[in-house]
Every structure is written in structure tokens, then in C-alpha cells.
Amino acid sequence: MIVTMIVIVLALSAMGIFYTQVRSRRNAALQAVRPVDLQAFRTLMDRDDEAFLRGNVSSSRFRRLKRQRVGVMLRYVSRIAGNASAVVRLSESARLSSDPDVAEAAAQVINLATQIRMQCLLAFGKLSLEFVVPSLQLTPAILVPRYQALRENVRLLGTLQTQQLTPNAEAI
Amino acid sequence: MTSLVQFGFLLQLGLVAALLIKRLWRKFPYFSFYAVVSLLHTTSYYVLRQHRGAYFYTYWILESITVLLGLAVVYEIFQHLLAAQPALHKLAKRVFQVAAIALLAAGTTVVYLQWPSGAKSLSSGVFVVEEASRVIEIGLLVFLFLFSSIFGLHWRRYEFGIALGLGIFVAVQLAVVTMNARVGLTVVQTLSFIRIISYSSSLLIWLGYILVPESVAVQAEVPKRAQLEQWNRAMMELINQ
Numbered sequence A: 001m002i003v004t005m006i007v008i009v010l011a012l013s014a015m016g017i018f019y020t021q022v023r024s025r026r027n028a029a030l031q032a033v034r035p036v037d038l039q040a041f042r043t044l045m046d047r048d049d050e051a052f053l054r055g056n057v058s059s060s061r062f063r064r065l066k067r068q069r070v071g072v073m074l075r076y077v078s079r080i081a082g083n084a085s086a087v088v089r090l091s092e093s094a095r096l097s098s099d100p101d102v103a104e105a106a107a108q109v110i111n112l113a114t115q116i117r118m119q120c121l122l123a124f125g126k127l128s129l130e131f132v133v134p135s136l137q138l139t140p141a142i143l144v145p146r147y148q149a150l151r152e153n154v155r156l157l158g159t160l161q162t163q164q165l166t167p168n169a170e171a172i
Numbered sequence B: 001m002t003s004l005v006q007f008g009f010l011l012q013l014g015l016v017a018a019l020l021i022k023r024l025w026r027k028f029p030y031f032s033f034y035a036v037v038s039l040l041h042t043t044s045y046y047v048l049r050q051h052r053g054a055y056f057y058t059y060w061i062l063e064s065i066t067v068l069l070g071l072a073v074v075y076e077i078f079q080h081l082l083a084a085q086p087a088l089h090k091l092a093k094r095v096f097q098v099a100a101i102a103l104l105a106a107g108t109t110v111v112y113l114q115w116p117s118g119a120k121s122l123s124s125g126v127f128v129v130e131e132a133s134r135v136i137e138i139g140l141l142v143f144l145f146l147f148s149s150i151f152g153l154h155w156r157r158y159e160f161g162i163a164l165g166l167g168i169f170v171a172v173q174l175a176v177v178t179m180n181a182r183v184g185l186t187v188v189q190t191l192s193f194i195r196i197i198s199y200s201s202s203l204l205i206w207l208g209y210i211l212v213p214e215s216v217a218v219q220a221e222v223p224k225r226a227q228l229e230q231w232n233r234a235m236m237e238l239i240n241q
Helices: A002-030 A036-042 A047-056 A059-095 A100-132 A140-161 A169-170 B002-021 B029-048 B052-084 B086-113 B121-150 B157-180 B185-211 B227-238
Strands: none
Touching: A002 A059, A002 B121, A002 B157, A036 A059, A036 B157, A036 B227, A047 A059, A059 A100, A059 B121, A059 B227, A100 B227, B002 B029, B002 B185, B029 B052, B052 B086, B052 B121, B052 B157, B086 B121, B121 B157, B157 B185
């Protein structure tokens, strides 16, 4: 009986997911690329600022301020991720263009946008952890090896599949 | 009920015709084969319903083929979805394989835990196997939608329509098959009615996505490559700091 219930819940949840996908597809069709203030974003992620706060305010106040900063940064990352998706959608028709130059340029843009999207996922993970534990500073020592492996995969795939479209791997 | 089945039959004929006229069978061979086998499935009902034994075996053979084709259709959509994403191919294929193995394990668990005993074990056993197969099918479809959400993949019109129609039918079919073996005759008839309604809805979705032209997308300026490079650099700084 428990298995039956689980299976029925699975079926109902699937219906719910399909419904949300229909809605989000409709919303995505209307979504345009929104501006991102990269200067402000860089100021927010400045570790020197964070060190200054840590040394000059109480630990409870530091935790509160750090969470606020991380919250705003998450919104920036979310906007960049949304923009990357919008770029993929908007470049899709250009990728199918009969002009090979246009198609190649669109493929490069889509590739780069996909990589940005993957970076956003990593950034989400990192920021979420720092939100939960504000004293945490996830350094490259923890994240870079995984990211390095990802970069190598992208480079390898680029070499194997799209030899002309790979300079983006260098940009990571 | 009969008129609903007839309506569904007409929709199935319409779907096969639309796939042939629009030459979509070249682009979606598994889905086209799925549509043809489903049409044969309904045809066999009209031709063989007087011969219970022959209909029983034909029904289950065609049902098994459609379940397998359903899985092939999911993989077909997955490949179309990733066609424009060379950077994601390897990662996506690996995640898809892991999801498929996990769902296979879940399906096997369902068969193990639900396997009936006693006089009705054959017919009930067939339902359990179908239930497990539908768990795998719906799981893969849910995985596809979630994966595309996480990576912001763009669904094109046909792929989305096929996945949505298949998903709705399989979800309802899963619930129906699961409840079928555990309820009385009156409820079974209601469940059959729900199943036919859901399949007709899926057929309408497929036909709609194939036949109705796509509305013109909102024209928006695509950012220059330099802009993307800036975002890329900013995200790298965040990850590496």
C-alpha cells in the first residue's frame, strides 16, 4: 500500500512539474535580457570589505550583514543566469541560419552562455553555503579543482565536437 | 465511452497524417513510430474485440512495444534538446545515464514489492511490470524537464509538445495502472474513462504543437559577445575569490 501511495504521489508530482514547465516556458518567451551592474557586483564580492566588516562589527552583526550581501549577490547571479538562458533562446534562430558565419557566431555565443549558466550553478552552491554559514569563505582551493576538471571537459568536448568554436574554454 | 474511443481514433489518424505531411517522421522517427503503433493498438481493439484471447495477447504485445518506444521518444527529445549545447553533451549524457540506472532500480523495487501471488498472478503481474516501466518513463521525463530548468536549456516547439503530451499521458497511465489492480470493477471503468480522456488530451496537445504555427517571439536585442565575456569574467571572479 505504501508503494502504491508513493507511485501515485510521483504521478501527481509529475503533473505539477509539467504544469510549472508550461508556465515557465510561456514566461521565458517574454523574458528579455536585463542589465547587470557588474561594478556593484564586484564591490559586493570584495573579500577585503568582508574582512573589514569582520574586524569592526560584532559577530552577530557580521553574520547579518554577510547574509544580506550574499542575498543581494544571489540576485545578481540569478539575473546573470536568466540572461544567459535568454541569450540561448534568442540566438537559437541565428544558429540555424543559412549563412555559415552567422550560424558559427551564434553557436559560439550559445556555447559561452551555457558555460556562464554552469558557472552560475557553481556560484549558487558557493553562495548558498556562505549564506548558511556566514563565517565560511569558500576559497579556490576547494572549488577550483572541480572547476578545472569542468574546464578540461569543455575544452576536450570542444576539440572533439566543434573544433572552430572552442575559444570559450579559454575564457573560463 | 465508445464515442470517446472513436474520437481518439480520429485524433490518432490525424496525428499520423500530420507527421507524414509535415515530414516530421524524419526528425522524430521514434515518436512517429510510437504514433503508428498507438494507432495499430486502437485498430486492434476494433478488429479483435470479439476474440478475447487474441485481443489479450495483441493488447499486451503492443502495450509493451509502446512502453519501450515511449522510452526511446524520451531519449530522442533529450538528444534534440542537447543538439545546440555541445558544452553540455558529456555532462548531460552522464547525468542521464545515472538517472536511468536509478529509475531502473526504482522500477525493479516496484516489481519486487508489488508482485502478486495467487490465481490472478499473471494478469496482475503484467500490470505490475507496466507500473514499473511507467515509473521509469515518467522519471526520465521529469528528469528532462528539471535538467533543462537547471541549465536553462531552450525547448523548441515540437520537442516541448511531444514531451508534454507524453508526460501527461504517462502520469495518468501510471496512476491508473497502479490503482487498477487494487480497486473494484466500477472504479476500473472510471479509471478506463480517465485513461481515454488523458490520451485524447495528449493527442490534442501533440496535434496542437505540430499544426498551430508558433507565435512570433518578442524581439529583443541579443547582447554582444563582449558583454557575455564580462559576465563570464565576473562569475569567474566570484567562483575563484
